[in-house]
Amino acid sequence: MxxxxxxxxxxxxxxxxxxxxxxxxxxxxxxxxxxxxxxxxxxxxxxxxxxxxxxxxxxxxxxxxxxxxxxxxxxELAAHSQSLVSRLRAAALPHLRRVVDLVDETTNLIVRTGDTARFIASVECRQALRVGSREGMVFAAHRTTAGLLLLADLSDAELDEVYAPERYRDRPGDRPDLARLRTELARLRRNGFAVNKERSERGLVAVGVPVRDRDGTALAGLSVSMPGVRYDPHRLQPLVATLDASARALEADLAEVR
Incomplete structure (x- = not known):
């Protein structure tokens, strides 16, 4: 559980x-x-x-x-991790702001470390009722939109390593049902995006897409978060298209600075 x-x-x-x-x-x-x-x-x-x-x-x-x-x-944090996170955040912020301008919902950039997902950048929208900044917060990866997308990029062996039973000896309740998770991740790989309805926080809906490296490896997840009362399934495809375009633009920027 x-x-x-x-x-x-x-x-x-x-x-x-x-x-x-x-x-x-x-x-x-x-x-x-x-x-x-x-x-x-x-x-x-x-x-x-x-x-x-x-x-x-x-x-x-x-x-x-x-x-x-x-x-x-x-x-203390490894210097290479600082460098990667700093570079990702600096490159992503203009794109996050552009998404906010287009959809007027809070936009985030998330990376995965093991079985957790960390919000490394967050730009709030201007609406009075909005999802606040999650920058710096850490959640279980399988509970967040971007975390799921990044887990979907792993091989079966890598996923087994992340959720090895011995890692959860002192907290067995934190380990997700791997069979159910694999089924969900396979669907996300086919779709290319994820929708999270209240899995991380009550009353919150998030939609996200992956941001990839030159070799196709998922580096981060780009997502928008909104109050559940404002989520409209009919807006999903245009929202995903906006996020995809921003993710591709961010990938191009990252390629230039490497």
Whole structure:
């Protein structure tokens, strides 16, 4: 049995959320200045400076001589992973913003690590009722649109390795039914897109497509998220076409910078 869906806390603490988001930015992207953190979080520079100072104090961040903050010992991440995530995010943001302009729904870029999917970029739409930014959040891969698409890119042997029973010895309830998952992934491979109705969060529907490398390997997933009350199945094909066009444009940009 899968663990419960993620739900936001009833009494969120903004300062804690800001600190956690700042730490995630440093971990995923390799470094940022006070001004960049302030802009990303939507806070004053003085607030960003205090957040970063506390992260440094607790070893979640370090400050270079050039005043750039980077992930500290607590948040160590392989340099190549930082480089890939940073490159993906920088290349994807203009395309995410363009999708938001076209469909007016929150748009995301997601990568997979093992059995989890991490949102590395998120651009919110302008509608009052909208799905908020999921940037930095981590979900079970089989519960997210992009996670499913990235799992669908694996061979049977690779999927067996990701969900090997010994990996779930201490949390057997987190392991999905592999027979059912294989059937779903085969369908996603045929379709080339995925639709997620409330699998990760209640009241949320997401549609996504893969973003591929030059050799055809799926690097990430591009998705739009919307409140379920606004999802219209008749809009699905135009929505998928918009996402496909943006994914191909992003792939072309990534090819140029390599």
């Amino acid at each position: 899968d663990k419960p869906l993620k739900t936001p806390p009833p009494y969120p603490v903004a300062s804690v959320d800001h600190a956690l988001r700042a730490a995630t930015i440093l971990q995923m992207e390799g470094g940022a200045t006070v001004s960049q953190i302030a802009e990303r979080l939507g806070v004053a520079r003085s607030t960003a400076h205090r957040l970063l100072a506390m992260l440094v104090y607790r070893d979640f961040a370090v400050q270079d001589e050039d005043r750039v903050y980077r992930a500290g010992p607590v948040l």
